Amino acid sequence: MIEIGRTILSDDVFEKHFVCDILKCKGACCIEGDSGAPLTDDEAMMIELEYSNFENYLPEKHIREVEKQGFSVIDSDGDLVTPLVDNRQCAFSFYDERGILKCAIEKAYFEGKSKFRKPISCHLFPIRITEYKRFDAVNYQELEICKPGRECGTSQKIPLYKFLKEPLIKKYGADWYAQVELAAEHLDRQK
Template sequence: MFQIGDVLISDDVAKARFACDLGRCKGACCVLGAAGAPLKRSEIPVINKAWKTLRNDVRERAREVVADEGLIRNIENAPELNFTDGADCVFVVYEGDVAFCSIQKAYEEGRFNWPKPVSCHLYPLRITDMGSVKMINYEYIPSMCGPACDRGGREGIYLSDFLEDALIREFGSVWYKEFQATCRKMREGITLSI
């Protein structure tokens, strides 16, 4: 692990190659898993606003689940987005056989002013708040991340570069510059781990 400010980062974050490949993974991170996307409490009001704005964009099954169970689940006092039938996020929309985030799609189209929950934006990185520090781990799940790792390897794209916007959104540009400099040194073989 290495540390930037009050953030501990697993070494594989610096060295992993990664670039989403929707044509191959089909948006697996939005539809696979045993839990919904983790939410910050500060994101809940904007998630509720997103639902009011986008509920007619999503599938009927998602609207049924939200009507019956609610938009947000509270698991062990940690809020997360609800999902349908044990898989698809309630905000998923499909184009052919590819799952997309309706929030991100609306953001890119200028219909909503927020890109998506930061946990989704940062995926496959997961942040754990440990009180005085945060910890970033790379959650590699072959069935979801394999195509992205293949593409990152082919195109020479590092995970730390691919997630630049998300990392700046979460930690700021000053933190990100130090993080990137440290990642480069680690890739060059300079030992910086704590």
């Protein structure tokens, strides 16, 4: 484990290779799991404020679920998360013409219709952050659905922390990420 600022990163963040291969996994991370994507209070507010900018990408069934459940819900663990459709699929997702599950929030962002890209928990996946009083635990969540991403990352020799550079900087800042890179160099020299 590596301590940087108020974060503790598991060795997997440096040692595991990963590049999302959405053509193979078909966006399974938007449908697999026990509850919706974790949200901050600010993200829940942004989803509500930006909803009209991405609502038209959602299937009618998803729109009805959002109307029924709201823009965010509290799951069985007491965490704020995105609502689900049929207790599985994120309500803010849709299937594209290739059968790949995509994020409607992110689609609106890339089309310049929204300033909010998507929840940081989604952007960082498969890294999961657990916030404690004195530190954040930054861990890799290895799931079977991400096997294509591990294979793709291994073939390209891209460590997880490099693949997730943008969302890690968004979460913790460029100075923090520069320390992650220094830690990675140090670990490489030790091998």
